[in-house]
Amino acid sequence: MSKLPYEVQTEPVLPLSVLSPEGEIVNPDLMPALTDDQLKEIMYRMVFTRTWDERAVNLGRQGRLGFYAPVSGQEASMVGSEYALNKDDFVCPGYRDMPQIVWHGLPLYQAFLYSRGHQHGGQIPEGVNVLMPQIIIGAQILHATGVAMAFKKRNEKRVAITYTGDGGSSEGDFYEGLNFAGVFKLPVIYCVQNNGYAITTPFEKQTAALSIAHKAVAAGIKGVQVDGMDVLAVIKAVSDAAERGRNGEGATLIELLTYRFRPHSMADDTSKYRTKEEEAEWSLKDPLTRFAKFLEKKGLWSDEDTARVKEEAKAAVNENIKKAEATEKMTVSGLIDSMFESTPQYLEEQKADFQ
Amino acid sequence: MAQMNMKEAIRDAMRVELKNDPNVLVFGEDVGKVGGVFRATEGLQGEFGEDRVFDTPLAESAIAGMAVGMGIQGFRPVAEIQFVGFIYEALDQMFIQAARMRYRSGGRYNSPIVFRTPFGGGVKAAELHTDSLEGLAIQTPGIKVIVPSNPYDAKGLLVSAIRDNDPVFFMEHLNLYHAFRQDVPEEAYTVPIGKANVVREGSDVTIIAYGMMVHTAVKAAEELEKSGVKAEVIDLRTLLPLDIDTIVASIQKTNRAIVVQEAQKTSGAAAEIIAQINEKAILHLEAPVLRVAGPDTVYPFAQVEDAWLPNPARVIAAVNKVLEF
Numbered sequence: 024m025s026k027l028p029y030e031v032q033t034e035p036v037l038p039l040s041v042l043s044p045e046g047e048i049v050n051p052d053l054m055p056a057l058t059d060d061q062l063k064e065i066m067y068r069m070v071f072t073r074t075w076d077e078r079a080v081n082l083g084r085q086g087r088l089g090f091y092a093p094v095s096g097q098e099a100s101m102v103g104s105e106y107a108l109n110k111d112d113f114v115c116p117g118y119r120d121m122p123q124i125v126w127h128g129l130p131l132y133q134a135f136l137y138s139r140g141h142q143h144g145g146q147i148p149e150g151v152n153v154l155m156p157q158i159i160i161g162a163q164i165l166h167a168t169g170v171a172m173a174f175k176k177r178n179e180k181r182v183a184i185t186y187t188g189d190g191g192s193s194e195g196d197f198y199e200g201l202n203f204a205g206v207f208k209l210p211v212i213y214c215v216q217n218n219g220y221a222i223t224t225p226f227e228k229q230t231a232a233l234s235i236a237h238k239a240v241a242a243g244i245k246g247v248q249v250d251g252m253d254v255l256a257v258i259k260a261v262s263d264a265a266e267r268g269r270n271g272e273g274a275t276l277i278e279l280l281t282y283r284f285r286p287h288s289m290a291d292d293t294s295k296y297r298t299k300e301e302e303a304e305w306s307l308k309d310p311l312t313r314f315a316k317f318l319e320k321k322g323l324w325s326d327e328d329t330a331r332v333k334e335e336a337k338a339a340v341n342e343n344i345k346k347a348e349a350t351e352k353m354t355v356s357g358l359i360d361s362m363f364e365s366t367p368q369y370l371e372e373q374k375a376d377f378q
Numbered sequence: 379m380a381q382m383n384m385k386e387a388i389r390d391a392m393r394v395e396l397k398n399d400p401n402v403l404v405f406g407e408d409v410g411k412v413g414g415v416f417r418a419t420e421g422l423q424g425e426f427g428e429d430r431v432f433d434t435p436l437a438e439s440a441i442a443g444m445a446v447g448m449g450i451q452g453f454r455p456v457a458e459i460q461f462v463g464f465i466y467e468a469l470d471q472m473f474i475q476a477a478r479m480r481y482r483s484g485g486r487y488n489s490p491i492v493f494r495t496p497f498g499g500g501v502k503a504a505e506l507h508t509d510s511l512e513g514l515a516i517q518t519p520g521i522k523v524i525v526p527s528n529p530y531d532a533k534g535l536l537v538s539a540i541r542d543n544d545p546v547f548f549m550e551h552l553n554l555y556h557a558f559r560q561d562v563p564e565e566a567y568t569v570p571i572g573k574a575n576v577v578r579e580g581s582d583v584t585i586i587a588y589g590m591m592v593h594t595a596v597k598a599a600e601e602l603e604k605s606g607v608k609a610e611v612i613d614l615r616t617l618l619p620l621d622i623d624t625i626v627a628s629i630q631k632t633n634r635a636i637v638v639q640e641a642q643k644t645s646g647a648a649a650e651i652i653a654q655i656n657e658k659a660i661l662h663l664e665a666p667v668l669r670v671a672g673p674d675t676v677y678p679f680a681q682v683e684d685a686w687l688p689n690p691a692r693v694i695a696a697v698n699k700v701l702e703f
Binding site for chain 2: 113115142143145146147149154155159162164165166167168169170171172173174176183195196199200202203206358361362363364367368369
């Protein structure tokens with residue numbers, strides 16, 4: 024008697040890629056339609072973000088920033104995915120996803136205030152369609168699902184996008200969100216930035232699945248794996264997913280294969296779990312180098328441009344950290360008043376102890 | 379006016395608010411077509427459509443989390459968690475995400491959500507259907523906690539909860555759904571959140587209770603009256619914010635009090651109520667404030683429920699203790 028073939032899916036997926044590490048277009052069919060100015064703007068944002076990240080790490084060491092999750096290496100994944108959205112699309116970020124909400128409209132000094140632990144960091148300006156970074160891994164997946172449900176109920180041609188890491192894909196909320204989006208056919212994009220590690224735990228210890236993109240199968244939604252160091256591939260994947268969402272075709276799971284060049288957080292030591300060889304191998308895939316090579320060949324970018332953007336970014340960081348530091352200090356009575364629409368009597372009484 | 383039991387009054391609250399405000403949505407497990415496992419939402423989908431009243435997959439965290447996402451987009455979700463014991467699956471979304479949204483965003487976003495859930499013993503239900511988990515909720519900054527004890531209050535409080543711009547945990551006692559009928563206005567009306575109700579006046583002792591225990595307390599008070607003891611019974615209605623003023627006013631008159639709750643002794647709301655009495659009325663007390671509560675065990679197996687739950691005899695014993703102190 025033969026045995027049952029207990030196999031659902033054994034084919035590995037191939038990551039979607041547009042640009043080779045040498046900056047050559049390898050998949051012209053998938054090249055997103057972008058003008059020269061747009062291509063330059065994307066490069067500008069990635070260089071700006073890299074510089075901001077380097078400066079933020081230093082500001083953290085100086086005690087001028089608090090909680091900070093480095094992003095270097097993930098610029099294509101973060102900047103590219105946000106660039107593919109419309110401004111009225113809604114972003115539900117995880118704790119590392121500050122670049123997306125800043126490029127979506129949150130002023131940089133407020134991002135710094137969030138890092139420093141100031142309430143004004145979360146006071147998103149009217150018209151900026153983002154939530155504050157989410158600390159509970161997976162919770163944001165459900166918020167994006169609800170936001171997408173609201174868009175669908177109001178027949179608005181908008182999508183919600185949310186981000187988590189490879190570790191986050193092991194959470195129950197991750198699966199629940201995808202599953203709800205499948206059932207209700209919601210305009211939502213779930214981006215998993217798979218940088219290979221959840222703090223010290225490698226991807227192989229999160230799941231025996233061949234990829235995170237495969238997990239879309241369990242929810243009956245579309246899934247795709249993308250080279251997350253290739254900004255053009257990221258833009259293509261998110262643009263198409265957004266179009267699908269707006270057309271009422273439902274949700275998409277996008278796995279972005281990427282790498283963080285820096286530690287998980289300021290308290291992390293990568294030398295305990297990563298090798299120099301691995302880091303060197305990934306540095307060859309640096310999204311900035313790759314995209315710069317592509318633009319240089321088109322005569323759209325030069326080293327001088329990079330140097331200029333770095334200076335601009337440094338100046339912007341300096342100006343914004345000063346603005347953050349000059350922001351009025353919070354008070355306990357102010358916190359009490361922000362708990363409810365109108366402050367109940369028991370909290371009014373507690374305020375008296377702090378005035 | 380119509381005669382309604384508490385379940386019908388709760389349904390009517392949702393009906394009038396679905397009618398009044400297009401942003402009100404009702405959803406949860408089996409709340410749509412069949413109208414809920416207790417029929418608390420029966421007929422609502424038929425009247426308002428699948429777009430407003432709908433079933434969800436079986437996942438409490440996603441039900442609550444989706445409510446949070448819709449809440450920041452201006453909808454007013456009334457999300458049902460089928461039984462109280464299942465709120466543990468949704469605690470992050472209810473008690474962290476919804477409860478902190480206004481604070482975390484400095485007022486930019488809020489969570490105008492009602493989380494409805496049935497709870498409460500005496501109906502021989504299966505495990506984890508009847509636990510009194512209001513104590514978890516009242517220790518959560520940012521969420522209001524309501525436990526009605528009768529049809530009139532249930533409708534008025536639920537209308538208030540749906541109109542409130544902050545999240546509300548709304549607990550519906552299983553044993554009260556069909557217990558009795560009462561005159562309830564058919565139109566929308568509100569009962570204020572945070573206001574207790576003196577349901578029986580007395581001058582010798584104050585009995586503070588909520589939910590099913592209000593009825594247990596009233597039965598005890600009726601018995602006590604036969605022996606000449608006049609007990610005042612306060613129905614708290616809202617546990618957070620707590621109406622400490624009504625409690626203190628009563629104690630100033632009676633100088634003695636007990637708190638009756640169905641939850642285990644070290645859970646629930648009684649300890650907090652006693653602490654506040656201690657802070658605000660100690661000079662009016664002739665005796666310590668005692669608790670009548672469930673013992674500190676896991677909620678009882680159905681077969682021993684009646685012995686475990688507080689009953690009028692235990693309330694009377696506690697009253698006699700404070701009277702004889």
